[in-house]
Amino acid sequence: MSRQIDVSDLDIYYGSFLAVEKVTMEIKPRSITALIGPSGCGKSTFLRSLNRMHEVIPGARVEGKVVLDGQDLYGPGVDPVAVRRSVGMVFQNPNPFPTMSIYDNVLAGMRLNNKRLKRSEADAVVEHSLRGANLWKEVQDRLDRPGAGLSGGQQQRLCIARAIAVQPQVLLMDEPCSALDPISTLAIEDLMGELKKEYTIVIVTHNMQQASRVSDRTGFFNIEGTGKPGKLVEMDATDTIFSNPSVKATEDYVSGRFG
Amino acid sequence: MTTTTPALTGSRRRPGDKVFSGSAAASAVLILVILAGVGLFLLAEAYPALVAPADQIEGGEGLVVYLWPILFGTVLTSVIAMLVAVPVAVGIALFISHYAPRRLSQTLGYVVDLLAAVPSIVYGFWGFQVFALALVPLYQWLAENVGWIPLFAGPASTTGKTILTASLVLAVMILPIISALSREVFLQTPRLHEEAALALGATRWEMIKYAVIPYGRSGVISASMLGLGRALGETMAVTLVLSASTSAITFNLINTANPPTIAAEIALNFPEATGLRLSTLIAAGLVLFVLTFAVNFAARALVTRQKGGST
Numbered sequence: 001m002s003r004q005i006d007v008s009d010l011d012i013y014y015g016s017f018l019a020v021e022k023v024t025m026e027i028k029p030r031s032i033t034a035l036i037g038p039s040g041c042g043k044s045t046f047l048r049s050l051n052r053m054h055e056v057i058p059g060a061r062v063e064g065k066v067v068l069d070g071q072d073l074y075g076p077g078v079d080p081v082a083v084r085r086s087v088g089m090v091f092q093n094p095n096p097f098p099t100m101s102i103y104d105n106v107l108a109g110m111r112l113n114n115k116r117l118k119r120s121e122a123d124a125v126v127e128h129s130l131r132g133a134n135l136w137k138e139v140q141d142r143l144d145r146p147g148a149g150l151s152g153g154q155q156q157r158l159c160i161a162r163a164i165a166v167q168p169q170v171l172l173m174d175e176p177c178s179a180l181d182p183i184s185t186l187a188i189e190d191l192m193g194e195l196k197k198e199y200t201i202v203i204v205t206h207n208m209q210q211a212s213r214v215s216d217r218t219g220f221f222n223i224e225g226t227g228k229p230g231k232l233v234e235m236d237a238t239d240t241i242f243s244n245p246s247v248k249a250t251e252d253y254v255s256g257r258f259g
Numbered sequence: 260m261t262t263t264t265p266a267l268t269g270s271r272r273r274p275g276d277k278v279f280s281g282s283a284a285a286s287a288v289l290i291l292v293i294l295a296g297v298g299l300f301l302l303a304e305a306y307p308a309l310v311a312p313a314d315q316i317e318g319g320e321g322l323v324v325y326l327w328p329i330l331f332g333t334v335l336t337s338v339i340a341m342l343v344a345v346p347v348a349v350g351i352a353l354f355i356s357h358y359a360p361r362r363l364s365q366t367l368g369y370v371v372d373l374l375a376a377v378p379s380i381v382y383g384f385w386g387f388q389v390f391a392l393a394l395v396p397l398y399q400w401l402a403e404n405v406g407w408i409p410l411f412a413g414p415a416s417t418t419g420k421t422i423l424t425a426s427l428v429l430a431v432m433i434l435p436i437i438s439a440l441s442r443e444v445f446l447q448t449p450r451l452h453e454e455a456a457l458a459l460g461a462t463r464w465e466m467i468k469y470a471v472i473p474y475g476r477s478g479v480i481s482a483s484m485l486g487l488g489r490a491l492g493e494t495m496a497v498t499l500v501l502s503a504s505t506s507a508i509t510f511n512l513i514n515t516a517n518p519p520t521i522a523a524e525i526a527l528n529f530p531e532a533t534g535l536r537l538s539t540l541i542a543a544g545l546v547l548f549v550l551t552f553a554v555n556f557a558a559r560a561l562v563t564r565q566k567g568g569s570t
Contacts, residue, residue: 053458058361085460095455099473108469109459159455166459 003069003169003200004029005050010064011229012042012049014057019045021229023064025219027170032192032201034211034238037221038253042230046221047172047204051087052080068169085109088168092175094155096147096162103143105158106130109166125165133161134191153184160191164199171195173203177210189214208254212242220250301545308538317539325539326546331508332422332518333547336497337490339426339512344434345483351434352441357467368442375435383496386428391419391500398423398513409510416515420502423512425520428500429493433486440485444478445471477562484558488551494522521547 005027012020020042027033035043048054049062052073066073073083088109096105106126110117117125126143130136135157139150147158156176163171173192177185192201192214205211211218219235234247245251313321351371355364398415405411452470461469497520509516519527521543532540 051458053454056454056457081460081462083460084458089454089458091451091454091458093451095449095451097452097455097469097473108456112456112459112461112465112469162459 005170005200005202006065006067007050008065008067010046010049010062010066012045012054012062013060015059018229020049020221021231023232025232025235027200027202028217029200030196030198031216032196032203032214034215034218035202035204035221036206036208036211036218036253037230037233038223039206040226040230041221041223043204043219043221044174045230046232047174047202048089050170050172050202051084051089053084053089055080085112085166086168087170087172088163088166089172089174090156090159090163090176093179094152094159096150096155096158098146098148100147101144102130102139102147102150102158105147106161106165108162129161129165130158132164132195133157134187134194135161151184153180153187156180156184156188157191160188160195164195168199170200170202173201175204175206178206185210208242212238218242220245220247220253222249222253298548301541301548305538305542305545307535308542311535311538315535317536322539322542326543328508328518329521329524329543330546330550333491333520333522333550335510336422336426336429336501336520337487339423340429340433340490341483341487343427343430344437344486345479347430348434348437348482348486349441349479351438352445353467353471355438355442356445357463357471368439371435371439371442375439377435379432379493380495380499382428382432383499386424386431386496386500387420390428391421391424393419394424394427395419401513410512412511412514415513416502418502418515420500421513421515422501422517425497425501425517426512428496429490432493432496433490436489437479437482437486440482441475441479444475444482448474480558480562484554487554487558491551491554492522492547493520494526498523498526 005025007023007025007027010020010023011018023046035047037043045054050066050073054060062074064074068087072078073087096102097108100108103126106129107117107122110122110125127136127140130139135154138154139145139158147155150158156179160171160176177188180188189210192203195201196216203211203215215238217235218238218241220233220241221230222233223230234241234245234250236245241250242254245254251257308316308322311322313319313324316322316325318325351367355367355371359367395415395417398411398419398421401411402415448471452474453466456466456469501517501519501523502515508518525540525543528536529540
């Protein structure tokens with residue numbers, strides 16, 4: 001299920017404002033790619049452009065190409081709804097559907113795909129997804145309870161289970177641990193290590209230890225000043241970025257000497 | 260550092276706090292006093308009718324027989340009005356909040372707010388002079404073609420002043436208030452919930468079904484109950500539009516034999532009423548008072564149960 005993403009010369013606009021400029025990036029399958037950089041540098045915008053979620057904001061558009069396994073996500077006739085079905089996303093704040101049970105939350109994406117599921121198939125999907133998200137043991141005897149009743153870390157893992165239930169090709173994570181305590185964060189990081197065996201994962205994080213712990217490759221985004229577009233400054237193997245980056249700004253940022 | 264630490268014990272009197280909490284409490288008590296006052300007034304004034312012998316009540320068969328048809332008329336018109344208005348209002352609210360382009364939605368929202376402020380007598384005139392007449396051909400068609408449905412048994416009214424017309428006018432009247440309130444609730448839907456649905460590959464309608472409607476459901480119920488309250492108590496529009504000739508209890512919506520509503524019955528008869536007749540009308544008012552009270556309680560209970568179930 002895991003695919004490569006090739007981004008070339010991607011400009012992202014909000015109306016006439018250029019938010020991210022000329023990003024070219026290769027995202028390898030079955031690996032974790034971390035995107036780091038100061039606030040407002042466009043890394044979240046870039047992440048959202050990988051499943052066209054940034055288009056939720058009116059006036060958002062892109063120029064350039066995002067090619068997933070040979071298909072341009074912004075090609076003519078490509079339906080953003082279909083793109084989002086194959087590129088899943090986990091958000092900064094856990095967002096299970098509050099009125100749905102844990103069981104229904106996991107199946108929400110499957111039901112959107114209009115698949116008629118037999119009860120036994122649905123049960124199997126729920127168990128498989130929750131096991132995949134390391135949540136099964138904690139919730140198996142209360143699947144009918146509302147998802148909103150779980151702790152923050154559990155809710156985030158429920159959101160991951162919901163995202164992987166539809167078996168996406170890519171999983172995008174936008175600061176998935178920034179609202180969680182260290183123990184829940186560790187649980188999610190362990191989970192990412194498991195998930196990368198099957199999925200291509202792209203994670204945006206403000207936590208540089210996290211980037212260095214979990215990711216295989218790291219991209220550093222930066223911005224020259226307010227109103228200027230964000231750019232991808234450097235991208236390399238995570239070890240290289242954190243020990244021997246080739247750009248001064250990257251070194252300053254990862255060593256905390258930024259700004 | 261020789262500054263003295265301020266004493267942490269003992270409560271300093273803050274006059275602002277006292278004034279504010281005092282006036283807030285007074286307002287709360289005042290509303291209860293007014294409500295109790297109205298209830299007591301209705302009870303006291305209606306008392307002669309409540310204890311009067313049956314043959315002295317209007318119609319000659321007692322209070323219950325007199326009140327029952329107009330209560331029925333009130334509930335029937337309001338329920339039909341709700342059935343028509345709520346789906347349309349929710350549709351309008353969703354269109355404004357999630358479908359229309361921003362400029363159109365602002366204009367539409369403004370128009371809806373304006374409609375909510377139109378006095379009921381204006382709706383009454385429109386219903387009586389334009390709408391009722393326009394509906395006559397429809398009623399005739401209904402009576403001829405689907406007359407086997409008891410609702411449309413006919414014979415169709417030639418003036419169009421029927422229960423159904425009154426209900427539809429009420430529906431138009433409560434439409435703006437329900438859609439204005441629903442729109443506000445829908446706009447409050449957390450972006451996070453909407454994005455959760457969209458990121459799973461939901462279309463706009465699916466996003467609304469997964470995120471917006473579950474979030475707004477209790478608000479829509481509250482809005483509907485406000486609308487229902489308005490419909491139950493609406494006087495002028497119904498008085499003008501409905502030609503209430505009999506005290507028949509019938510589900511035949513399009514003929515001329517209609518019970519009036521409580522509010523219209525009071526408005527029509529109050530100017531000439533004296534003595535026991537006046538008490539009878541006030542008793543009718545008491546029934547309406549209790550009815551709206553019950554509706555609001557039911558709505559409250561429904562909303563709390565919804566909220567309780569979702570946490």
